[in-house]
Amino acid sequence: xxxxxxxxxxxxxxxxxxxxxxxxxxxxxxxxxxxxxxxxxxxxxxxxxxxxxxxxxxxxxxxxxxxxxxxxxxxxxxxxxxxxxxxxxxxxxxxxxxxxxxxxxxxxxxxxxxxxxxxxxxxxxxxxxxxxxxxxxxxxxxxxxxxxxxxxxxxxxxxxxxxxxxxxxxxxxxxxxxxxxxxxxxxxxxxxxxxxxxxxxxxxxxxxxxxxxxxxxxxxxxxxxxxxxxxxxxxxxxxxxxxxxxxxxxxxxxxxxxxxxxxxxxxxxxxxxxxxxxxxxxxxxxxxxxxxxxxxxxxxxxxxxxxxxxxxxxxxxxxxxxxxxxxxxxxxxxxxxxxxxxxxxxxxxxxxxxxxxxxxxxxxxxxxxxxxxxxxxxxxxxxxxxxxxxxxxxxxxxxxxxxxxxxxxxxxxxxxxxxxxxxxxxxxxxxxxxxxxxxxxxxxxxxxxxxxxxxxxxxxxxxxxxxxxxxxxxxxxxxxxxxxxxxxxxxxxxxxxxxxxxxxxxxxxxxxxxxxxxxxxxxxxxxxxxxxxxxxxxxxxxxxxxxxxxxxxxxxxxxxxxxxxxxxxxxxxxxxxxxxxxxxxxxxxxxxxxxxxxxxxxxxxxxxxxxxxxxxxxxxxxxxxxxxxxxxxxxxxxxxxxxxxxxxxxxxxxxxxxxxxxxxxxxxxxxxxxxxxxxxxxxxxxxxxxxxxxxxxxxxxxxxxxxxxxxxxxxxxxxxxxxxxxxxxxxxxxxxxxxxxxxxxxxxxxxxxxxxxxxxxxxxxxxxxxxxxxxxxxxxxxxxxxxxxxxxxxxxxxxxxxxxxxxxxxxxxxxxxxxxxxxxxxxxxxxxxxxxxxxxxxxxxxxxxxxxxxxxxxxxxxxxxxxxxxxxxxxxxxxxxxxxx
Amino acid sequence: xxxxxxxxxxxxxxxxxxxxxxxxxxxxxxxxxxxxxxxxxxxxxxxxxxxxxxxxxxxxxxxxxxxxxxxxxxxxxxxxxxxxxxxxxxxxxxxxxxxxxxxxxxxxxxxxx
Numbered sequence: 001x002x003x004x005x006x007x008x009x010x011x012x013x014x015x016x017x018x019x020x021x022x023x024x025x026x027x028x029x030x031x032x033x034x035x036x037x038x039x040x041x042x043x044x045x046x047x048x049x050x051x052x053x054x055x056x057x058x059x060x061x062x063x064x065x066x067x068x069x070x071x072x073x074x075x076x077x078x079x080x081x082x083x084x085x086x087x088x089x090x091x092x093x094x095x096x097x098x099x100x101x102x103x104x105x106x107x108x109x110x111x112x113x114x115x116x117x118x119x120x121x122x123x124x125x126x127x128x129x130x131x132x133x134x135x136x137x138x139x140x141x142x143x144x145x146x147x148x149x150x151x152x153x154x155x156x157x158x159x160x161x162x163x164x165x166x167x168x169x170x171x172x173x174x175x176x177x178x179x180x181x182x183x184x185x186x187x188x189x190x191x192x193x194x195x196x197x198x199x200x201x202x203x204x205x206x207x208x209x210x211x212x213x214x215x216x217x218x219x220x221x222x223x224x225x226x227x228x229x230x231x232x233x234x235x236x237x238x239x240x241x242x243x244x245x246x247x248x249x250x251x252x253x254x255x256x257x258x259x260x261x262x263x264x265x266x267x268x269x270x271x272x273x274x275x276x277x278x279x280x281x282x283x284x285x286x287x288x289x290x291x292x293x294x295x296x297x298x299x300x301x302x303x304x305x306x307x308x309x310x311x312x313x314x315x316x317x318x319x320x321x322x323x324x325x326x327x328x329x330x331x332x333x334x335x336x337x338x339x340x341x342x343x344x345x346x347x348x349x350x351x352x353x354x355x356x357x358x359x360x361x362x363x364x365x366x367x368x369x370x371x372x373x374x375x376x377x378x379x380x381x382x383x384x385x386x387x388x389x390x391x392x393x394x395x396x397x398x399x400x401x402x403x404x405x406x407x408x409x410x411x412x413x414x415x416x417x418x419x420x421x422x423x424x425x426x427x428x429x430x431x432x433x434x435x436x437x438x439x440x441x442x443x444x445x446x447x448x449x450x451x452x453x454x455x456x457x458x459x460x461x462x463x464x465x466x467x468x469x470x471x472x473x474x475x476x477x478x479x480x481x482x483x484x485x486x487x488x489x490x491x492x493x494x495x496x497x498x499x500x501x502x503x504x505x506x507x508x509x510x511x512x513x514x515x516x517x518x519x520x521x522x523x524x525x526x527x528x529x530x531x532x533x534x535x536x537x538x539x540x541x542x543x544x545x546x547x548x549x550x551x552x553x554x555x556x557x558x559x560x561x562x563x564x565x566x567x568x569x570x571x572x573x574x575x576x577x578x579x580x581x582x583x584x585x586x587x588x589x590x591x592x593x594x595x596x597x598x599x600x601x602x603x604x605x606x607x608x609x610x611x612x613x614x615x616x617x618x619x620x621x622x623x624x625x626x627x628x629x630x631x632x633x634x635x636x637x638x639x640x641x642x643x644x645x646x647x648x649x650x651x652x653x654x655x656x657x658x659x660x661x662x663x664x665x666x667x668x669x670x671x672x673x674x675x676x677x678x679x680x681x682x683x684x685x686x687x688x689x690x691x692x693x694x695x696x697x698x699x700x701x702x703x704x705x706x707x708x709x710x711x712x713x714x715x716x717x718x719x720x721x722x723x724x725x726x727x728x729x730x731x732x733x734x735x736x737x738x739x740x741x742x743x744x745x746x747x748x749x750x751x752x753x754x755x756x757x758x759x760x761x762x763x764x765x766x767x768x769x770x771x772x773x774x775x776x777x778x779x780x781x782x783x784x785x786x787x788x789x790x791x792x793x794x795x796x797x798x799x800x801x802x803x804x805x806x807x808x809x810x811x812x813x814x815x816x817x818x819x820x821x822x823x824x825x826x827x828x829x830x831x832x833x834x835x836x837x838x839x840x841x842x843x844x845x846x847x848x849x850x851x852x853x854x855x856x857x858x859x860x861x862x863x864x865x866x867x868x869x870x871x872x873x874x875x876x877x878x879x880x881x882x883x884x885x
Numbered sequence: 886x887x888x889x890x891x892x893x894x895x896x897x898x899x900x901x902x903x904x905x906x907x908x909x910x911x912x913x914x915x916x917x918x919x920x921x922x923x924x925x926x927x928x929x930x931x932x933x934x935x936x937x938x939x940x941x942x943x944x945x946x947x948x949x950x951x952x953x954x955x956x957x958x959x960x961x962x963x964x965x966x967x968x969x970x971x972x973x974x975x976x977x978x979x980x981x982x983x984x985x986x987x988x989x990x991x992x993x994x995x996x997x998x
Contacts, residue, residue, distance in 0.1 A: 031935075070940040
């Protein structure tokens with residue numbers, strides 16, 4: 001019979017349960033009565049006839065049970081009974097149940113939290129219409145990384161080819177957004193007018209671009225994201241139709257996108273979307289939406305129904321080869337473009353979150369280990385209890401319970417425990433995810449992740465729970481039901497730990513200690529790497545340096561005006577009472593914007609260097625030591641000879657031991673020459689990981705600022721006051737450009753170590769969790785052993801053993817286990833850390849210090865968890881102990 | 886007392902189907918009919934009849950209806966369904982083949998080997 005048919009019968013069977021039961025009784029009784037009638041007819045007295053009839057029928061209840069089985073009522077009935085019995089058993093030992101629930105909750109919670117983070121960040125398909133039909137393009141080169149952007153004319157050609165049911169292009173950039181008051185910096189996405197209709201995403205409010213814009217008649221329309229609408233406009237439905245200014249160009253708000261829609265780019269939420277201009281058109285204020293022929297755009301297409309990715313790829317590539325031949329400019333061929341690859345875009349683009357892939361995967365593995373330890377612990381406790389319940393089980397077997405029936409009962413109990421634990425675990429995971437989001441860095445592109453338990457997390461958790469419930473329930477259940485009945489009925493307390501069933505339990509406790517040690521070693525290593533990365537090359541108090549990024553609009557500020565703006569701001573801000581000094585840098589150290597380029601010296605090959613543009617006083621503020629020569633000064637202006645300051649590494653590479661001051665470096669692209677006026681100490685300027693790059697700094701006033709950062713050194717620690725005071729100076733000059741990404745240097749340093757911090761803090765939390773669980777496990781094993789050996793200990797004491805001897809014996813037994821665990825853990829941790837280091841960049845080897853500290857910590861914890869049972873053993877009264885059964 | 890043969894496992898279903906195929910019966914009637922058609926040579930454990938009947942109903946080989954028995958008592962009557970009829974034919978064939986084979990095997994004499 002098919003499963004479906006069974007289920008269909010089960011429903012009514014349950015519904016008609018009582019009636020079936022009655023009818024069954026009636027039918028069986030009718031049989032017996034009829035038989036009795038016949039027997040009476042053959043001459044037996046009525047009472048004797050009835051007795052015989054009942055006897056001939058056989059075990060009435062047994063057959064009724066078999067009938068129930070035959071109909072299928074049994075299944076549900078058994079489940080309900082098992083559940084009820086399970087709950088009663090768990091309820092009877094509240095302490096036991098609580099410890100198991102907490103252990104399970106920690107193990108499952110850790111896994112749900114990390115799964116939820118990984119799923120939201122990378123795996124979950126986009127909340128758009130049929131995401132599996134979306135594809136994106138990359139162009140393979142002869143050498144180097146594939147090109148992720150397509151030339152705009154090629155996108156038009158593809159659109160006309162009809163290979164896809166639609167193609168949208170997208171591009172993003174920061175914008176100055178002004179509705180009232182000071183302009184703000186936002187991140188805008190510039191999309192094809194049919195972006196929303198291709199994705200099948202409607203508007204939460206208003207419309208996703210007007211019909212005429214979608215038909216190709218460009219208009220200055222903006223669709224706000226739900227998050228931005230809530231944050232900036234307080235969710236006011238009246239915003240539709242309002243005019244806002246983006247880089248001073250007026251746009252009309254036409255809609256708000258739905259709350260679930262965060263765009264195609266994972267990890268960020270563009271505050272608003274505006275349509276790209278048609279081919280050939282430009283708007284001077286917003287270069288990013290231009291329809292210039294030479295621009296490159298990221299493109300997403302929707303496959304036609306029935307067409308496959310492979311077919312689409314073949315057709316697209318044919319189009320591309322034709323495009324290469326037909327294009328008059330052979331720029332594309334020269335840059336080595338070979339062929340187009342079409343890949344799935346069902347999960348969108350992950351460039352902003354890719355850096356979290358490795359740390360999160362490592363955390364997933366660590367969470368898995370925590371779960372293993374939790375399972376070992378729960379299995380251990382269940383083993384202990386099934387030993388304690390041996391007598392109960394033996395009684396049940398002797399009155400006829402089958403082994404299968406007992407197994408089912410015990411497994412129901414362990415599944416109950418797992419389900420309870422995972423319910424608590426999901427709640428824990430919600431908090432953990434909140435903490436996880438706070439660990440993420442916020443740069444000039446805000447990171448937005450919506451971490452909350454959803455259906456997928458629930459399914460994962462339930463699947464994990466069932467698996468875990470079976471895993472930790474099966475072994476103890478098998479053990480419990482395998483036992484030798486007679487031995488179990490006989491009380492025996494002479495079984496020492498390590499014998500028989502105890503052996504498995506001991507092994508589990510040792511494994512827990514070992515794995516938690518390995519976890520703690522990992523955590524310690526991550527923490528050490530983090531602190532050594534933090535101990536930076538910047539000799540300043542980073543909490544007293546505040547950085548403000550600003551974006552004066554090109555169309556309002558000429559280069560000369562921007563230079564004047566920068567100088568005026570330095571003058572005004574330096575004069576503030578709480579401010580020590582102020583300077584500008586185009587990028588600044590350790591920001592989310594970085595800049596690399598090449599420089600050479602006459603007769604030397606150019607090399608890759610960190611490049612920044614700064615004002616006088618910058619090096620002193622960020623604590624980069626000036627070693628020789630001079631700083632930039634007020635004389636280094638556009639008219640005067642171009643100058644540069646280099647770091648020691650670059651000086652060494654270009655000039656060896658010779659004095660670089662007065663020598664010349666060349667920027668190969670422009671062949672422009674710069675005279676070296678100073679040398680500064682090496683620093684990890686843009687990236688704390690890895691080695692020190694050679695670096696060169698130019699005078700920002702000899703070039704022009706674009707999106708410069710103001711560095712302000714405070715006299716004290718009044719951060720809020722200083723920020724307010726500095727912002728008043730910005731407002732005093734002009735409200736028309738945004739000032740954003742305001743944070744202290746210390747915060748910048750922390751943000752640039754977000755991956756490491758996430759690893760260190762979460763693996764630390766996991767390690768501690770594991771240690772606590774292992775300590776509970778060790779305690780359980782010892783306490784159990786003491787209770788089993790009560791009589792033995794009583795005899796020892798009665799025969800003259802000192803209490804101290806008993807104490808030392810139990811303590812020694814526990815510590816021996818811990819020591820074995822530590823040994824196993826070290827053996828596991830050494831090669832494991834080598835593996836971890838091979839794919840985690842910038843992690844130092846786990847030093848002997850970490851190993852020693854962790855081992856001592858684990859040993860101390862073990863001591864603590866052995867102390868209680870050892871003391872209990874010591875205090876045993878031999879009179880009571882000897883009577884103990 | 887005549888010697889009673891313990892029925893082979895799995896043959897109870899066949900006997901029930903056969904008994905019911907001769908006309909609708911209630912549970913006790915099935916028992917009597919089996920005794921009758923086997924000339925009282927087969928021992929059927931009375932209670933075991935019912936799980937088998939319930940199982941056959943669930944498999945759709947029998948259908949059950951409440952009716953009135955000869956002595957005017959309410960009783961559940963079983964009759965064969967079309968599927969039950971088909972199954973009975975198959976089981977009969979199978980059994981006959983098996984019985985013939987076993988009989989032939991047991992009839993073998995040394996000179997035939």
